[in-house]
Amino acid sequence: xxxxxxxxxxxxxxxxxxxxxxxxxxxxxxxxxxxxxxxxxxxxxxxxxxxxxxxxxxxxxxxxxxxxxxxxxxxxxxxxxxxxxxxxxxxxxxxxxxxxxxxxxxxxxxxxxxxxxxxxxxxxxxxxxxxxxxxxxxxxxxxxxxxxxxxxxxxxxxxxxxxxxxxxxxxxxxxxxxxxxxxxxxxxxxxxxxxxxxxxxxxxxxxxxxxxxxxxxxxxxxxxxxxxxxxxxxxxxxxxxxxxxxxxxxxxxxxxxxxxxxxxxxxxxxxxx
Numbered sequence: 001x002x003x004x005x006x007x008x009x010x011x012x013x014x015x016x017x018x019x020x021x022x023x024x025x026x027x028x029x030x031x032x033x034x035x036x037x038x039x040x041x042x043x044x045x046x047x048x049x050x051x052x053x054x055x056x057x058x059x060x061x062x063x064x065x066x067x068x069x070x071x072x073x074x075x076x077x078x079x080x081x082x083x084x085x086x087x088x089x090x091x092x093x094x095x096x097x098x099x100x101x102x103x104x105x106x107x108x109x110x111x112x113x114x115x116x117x118x119x120x121x122x123x124x125x126x127x128x129x130x131x132x133x134x135x136x137x138x139x140x141x142x143x144x145x146x147x148x149x150x151x152x153x154x155x156x157x158x159x160x161x162x163x164x165x166x167x168x169x170x171x172x173x174x175x176x177x178x179x180x181x182x183x184x185x186x187x188x189x190x191x192x193x194x195x196x197x198x199x200x201x202x203x204x205x206x207x208x209x210x211x212x213x214x215x216x217x218x219x220x221x222x223x224x225x226x227x228x229x230x231x232x233x234x235x236x237x238x239x240x241x242x243x244x245x246x247x248x249x250x251x252x253x254x255x256x257x258x259x260x261x262x263x264x265x266x267x268x269x270x271x272x273x
Contacts, residue, residue, distance in 0.1 A: 014224050014228070015224070015228075016077075016078070016081065018220050018221060019051055019052055019054065020054055021216060021217065021220055022217050022220075022221075023054035023055060025213060025214050025216060025217040026146075026217070027058070029204060030055065030058070030117075031058070033144055033146070033265055033267075034059070034062065034113075034115070036200075036267075037113065037142050037144050037199075037267050038113070038142060039059070039062055039113050040062065040063070041063060041064045041066060041067060042063060042064065042066040042067045043062070043063045043067045043112050043113055044063070044067055044068050044069075044109060044110075044111045044112045044113070045059050045063060045067070045068070045069045045111060045112065045113045045114070045115060046069075046070050046071075046072065046107070046111040046113070046114045046115070046136050046137075047059060047069065047070070047071040047072065047114075047115050047116075048072050048101070048114055048115065048116040048129075048132070048133075048136075049072065049073060049117070049118075049119030050071030050072060050073045050082060050096065051073060051078050051082075052078045052081040052082055053071060053073075053078070053081065053082025053083075053085055053086065053096065055115060056069060056071045056082060056086075056094065056096070057082075057086060057089065057091070059115065060086070060091050060094045063093070064093075065092070065093050067093060068093050068094070068095075068109065069093065069094045069095075070095050070096070070097065070107070070108060070109065070111070071094070071095070071097065072096075072097055072099050072101070072105065073096060073097075073098065073099075074098060074099060074101070076098060079096050079098055082096050083096060095108065101119070101123060101128055101129055101132065102123065102125070102128050103128070105132055107132075107135060110136070110137070110138045110141075111136050111137055111138065111141060112137075112138060112141055112142070113137075113141060113142050113143070113144065114133060114136060114137055114141065114142070114143040115144050116143070116145050116146075116147075117145070117146040117147075118146065118147065119147075120145065120147050120183045120187050121147055121148055121174070121179055121180055121181055121182075121183040122174075122177075122179040123178075123179065124178035124179065126183075126186065126187065126190045130190060130191070130194040133194070133270070134194060134195060134270065137270045138270070139270055139271070139272040140269060140270060140272050141269070141270045142199070142267060142269055142270075143191070143196065143266075143267070143268045143269075143270070144266070144267050145184075145187065145264075145265070145266040145267075145268075146204070146264075146266075147183050147184045147187055147263065147264055147266065148181050148182055148183065148184060148261055148262065148263055148264070149184035149185065149203065149262050149263065149264035150182060150261070150262040151167060151170075151171055151181040151182055151261040151262075152164075152167060152168075152171070152261075153205060153260070153261055153262045154167045154218065154258075154259065154260060154261040155258070155259050156250045156256060156257070156258050156259075157256065157257040157258075157259070158250075158256070160246050160247060160249070160250045160258075161246055162242060162243040162244070162245070162246025162247045163222070163246070163247060163250070163258070165242075165243060165246075166222055166226065166243050167261070169235070170225070173234075181261075184263075184264035184266065187266065188201065188264075188266060191268045192268075195270060195271045196268040196269060196270055196271065197268065197269050197271055198266070198267075198268055199267040199268060199269050200265065200266070201265070201266055201267075202264070202265040203262055203263070203264055203265075204262070204263040204264070204265055205259065205260055205261075205262040205263070206259075206260045207257050207258070207259055207260075208257070208258050208260065209254070209256060209257055209258075210251050210252075210253070210254060210256060211254065214260070215251075215258065217260070218258060218260060219247075219251060222243070222244070222247055223244065223247075226243050226244055227240070
């Protein structure tokens with residue numbers, strides 16, 4: 001099976017570009033989370049499921065040459081992109097490693113912090129991830145997650161059936177692939193059972209309008225993924241047209257509001273033993 005089909009959302013060029021937009025939209029929120037958790041100059045940070053490396057390179061800028069950042073990713077295409085970007089910036093204190101979180105991993109160091117965004121929700125089993133975190137983090141190390149807690153909060157005001165139908169189909173496909181979109185309620189107790197103490201759990205949900213930059217995050221996902229689903233035969237043209245027409249009516253009304261899927265920001269500390 002190709003790498004493309006191993007990812008629910010794909011690794012095609014359009015998805016790579018969407019991930020870049022998604023990171024820019026979320027950047028201010030993410031930087032605040034990192035700062036509040038204590039990531040600073042000289043920190044050693046591991047990015048679990050680093051993808052194309054957008055967050056990875058932001059972390060490198062924060063920790064500076066006195067720190068180190070290491071990314072774990074299974075997509076060769078994403079890793080190649082991350083390597084090129086880091087080389088173009090002349091960054092020597094960053095490294096990436098091809099590895100599958102469901103298998104064994106040899107980490108190059110012990111880290112002060114870990115960052116993981118929208119990765120646990122794609123795993124069929126959280127147990128290997130817990131083992132990796134305990135191995136990768138030093139005692140007292142901090143793990144920061146952004147994972148969905150309620151994907152179905154995604155809706156429009158006025159009501160937009162297209163968004164709700166699209167979200168329901170995405171969740172169905174997600175679960176059929178072995179993942180769980182609303183993984184946060186399972187992740188928190190799993191962390192506690194595996195030697196972590198909860199530092200923070202904060203919901204992140206936004207009410208945005210078409211003029212807001214944040215609007216581009218769900219908008220690009222709907223438009224791009226509907227097109228990809230239709231082209232790949234995963235959805236009919238009629239279904240795609242109905243979704244996009246409903247969403248277009250919402251997007252073209254300046255007074256519309258979109259409520260985003262709810263993310264839980266989880267900060268947990270590895271218990272000192």
